[in-house]
Amino acid sequence: MVKELLDKCSFPEGLVIDRAPAHGNIIPTENLVGEISTKEEIWRYLMGDKVGMIGICGIGGVGKTTIMKNLHNDLQKETRFQKVIWVTVSHPLNVFELQKKIANAMGERLRDDEEVKMRAAALMEIMTRVRNLEEVARLKKLETLECQFDGIQDFNHFVNKFKDFQSAIAYSLGVGTIRDMNRVSKYELVIIDCEIGEECVALPNNLEYLWIIRGKNMRSILKKTVVLEMEANELRQCLIWESEEMECVVDLDSSSSSSSLCCLVLDKLELLHLLILPKLCELVRVEGATTPPHIFSNLKTLIIDYCSGMRKLLPLALHQALQNLEEIRVWNCKQMEEIIASSDSDASSDKFIFPKLRILWLINLPQLKSIYSAKGVVVCDSIEKIVIFECQELKRIPVQLPLLDNGQPSHPPRLKEIKTDKEWWESMEWDHPNAKNLLKPFSKYSRYPWEV
Numbered sequence: 001m002v003k004e005l006l007d008k009c010s011f012p013e014g015l016v017i018d019r020a021p022a023h024g025n026i027i028p029t030e031n032l033v034g035e036i037s038t039k040e041e042i043w044r045y046l047m048g049d050k051v052g053m054i055g056i057c058g059i060g061g062v063g064k065t066t067i068m069k070n071l072h073n074d075l076q077k078e079t080r081f082q083k084v085i086w087v088t089v090s091h092p093l094n095v096f097e098l099q100k101k102i103a104n105a106m107g108e109r110l111r112d113d114e115e116v117k118m119r120a121a122a123l124m125e126i127m128t129r130v131r132n133l134e135e136v137a138r139l140k141k142l143e144t145l146e147c148q149f150d151g152i153q154d155f156n157h158f159v160n161k162f163k164d165f166q167s168a169i170a171y172s173l174g175v176g177t178i179r180d181m182n183r184v185s186k187y188e189l190v191i192i193d194c195e196i197g198e199e200c201v202a203l204p205n206n207l208e209y210l211w212i213i214r215g216k217n218m219r220s221i222l223k224k225t226v227v228l229e230m231e232a233n234e235l236r237q238c239l240i241w242e243s244e245e246m247e248c249v250v251d252l253d254s255s256s257s258s259s260s261l262c263c264l265v266l267d268k269l270e271l272l273h274l275l276i277l278p279k280l281c282e283l284v285r286v287e288g289a290t291t292p293p294h295i296f297s298n299l300k301t302l303i304i305d306y307c308s309g310m311r312k313l314l315p316l317a318l319h320q321a322l323q324n325l326e327e328i329r330v331w332n333c334k335q336m337e338e339i340i341a342s343s344d345s346d347a348s349s350d351k352f353i354f355p356k357l358r359i360l361w362l363i364n365l366p367q368l369k370s371i372y373s374a375k376g377v378v379v380c381d382s383i384e385k386i387v388i389f390e391c392q393e394l395k396r397i398p399v400q401l402p403l404l405d406n407g408q409p410s411h412p413p414r415l416k417e418i419k420t421d422k423e424w425w426e427s428m429e430w431d432h433p434n435a436k437n438l439l440k441p442f443s444k445y446s447r448y449p450w451e452v
Contacts, residue, residue, distance in 0.1 A: 103126065152196060195216045219251065331361065359383075398431070411438055
C-alpha cells in the first residue's frame, strides 16, 4: 500500500518520514540498582535483529518485573518501535484472554465466536494493517491520498489516531466493498456495505463529500448517540442510498446538551440526496423541542427518491432553516401526501416562503394531495421551473402570484417553464380566476418529464 502511494503521489519539496514516539503509558516503577547490567544486555538484544523473543527467568523477588517495567518505559522514547504493549499473562495460561488483551491494547476487537487459531490470524492481520496505516500517516507533505478500509473500525482507527493526513491537498477514502473510486470531490468518503448501527463514524475535519450505500442497521446519520462525529464541519454533499433501516436523517434528543452541536455537522450542507430508503419517514426527529434553526441552513438541493414510507416531506419547524433551498426533487414516493406538512395547530401559518427556490420536481407521487395545505400559499418569486407528472390526487399549485401596481396578478418574474401532461393541467383548481390563462404561456405538455 505504501509503495503504491509513493508511486502515485508527488512530493516536489522532498519526502520526510518522521517516526513518532511509540504510543503507550509510562508504568510507575522503582529505579534499577543492581540489575543495570541485565537490563543493558536485554536492551542490546531488543535493538538488534537476531533475537525475536527474550525470556527472563529467576526466583521471586530478584527484580524481573522491575527490569521489564524500566525497559517498557525506555521503549516509549525509542522511535524505531511503532507500538509498545504491556500485557500481564494469567496463570494458568488462557490464550483466548491473552489475545483479547493484545487486541484491546491495539485499539481493536476480536470476535468472541472464533477459535484461537482464527483469532491469532486476525490478530496478525491487525498488527500488519496498523503498521501500514501508521507508515502512511507519517508521510509529510502528502499531496494526494487514496485509501480503502475493510470496515468502520479500521477507518476510525486511522482518522482518530492520525490527523496529519487531513493536511493533504486532496484525499479519497473508501470503506467496505469499494471497487473503483471515481473522484467527485476534493475531500471525499464513500462507505459501502458496512455495519454502522450505533457506532460512531469518525469523519475528517475537512470532509466535503459523504456517500453511504447500504449502511446496515443505520437508523439515522445523526442520532442521540452521535453517528457522525461533530468535527466534520465542512460537509457539503451527503448521499444516503439503499439503507433499509434508515428512519430519519437527524434524530436528536432535546434533553441532550450535544443536540445543537450535532446539527453543526450539517450546517454547511448544500446537497442532500436520499435514495431507496423504505423506512424513512421524516428528515428531522426531535423529542420534546423545536428543530434547531441552523440545521440545513445552507441546504440548496434536496432530492428524495424511492422513499416509500415517507408521507410528509418538510415540517413547518424547518421553515426558517430552508431559506437557501434552491431545488426540490421528489420522485417515486408512493405514500407521500404533503410536501410541506400542515396541521390544525399551524392555522396561523398560511405562507411558506422559499426566497431562493428555482426548481420544483414532483414525479410519480400517487398519494400526493397538497403541496402546502388546502388554503396555504408558497411564496417563491425566484421559481424558474416546475415539473409535475403522475400526481393524480394533486389538484392545486399553491404558488403565490405577485401583484402588479393595478392589483392584478402577474407570473413569477423568473418563471420559464411549467412542464406536465395536458389532462392534469386542465383539471387544476386555481386560487385566482386569471391564474390559468396567466401561466398558460409557460406550460409545456408531454407524456414524460424527460421529453423535450
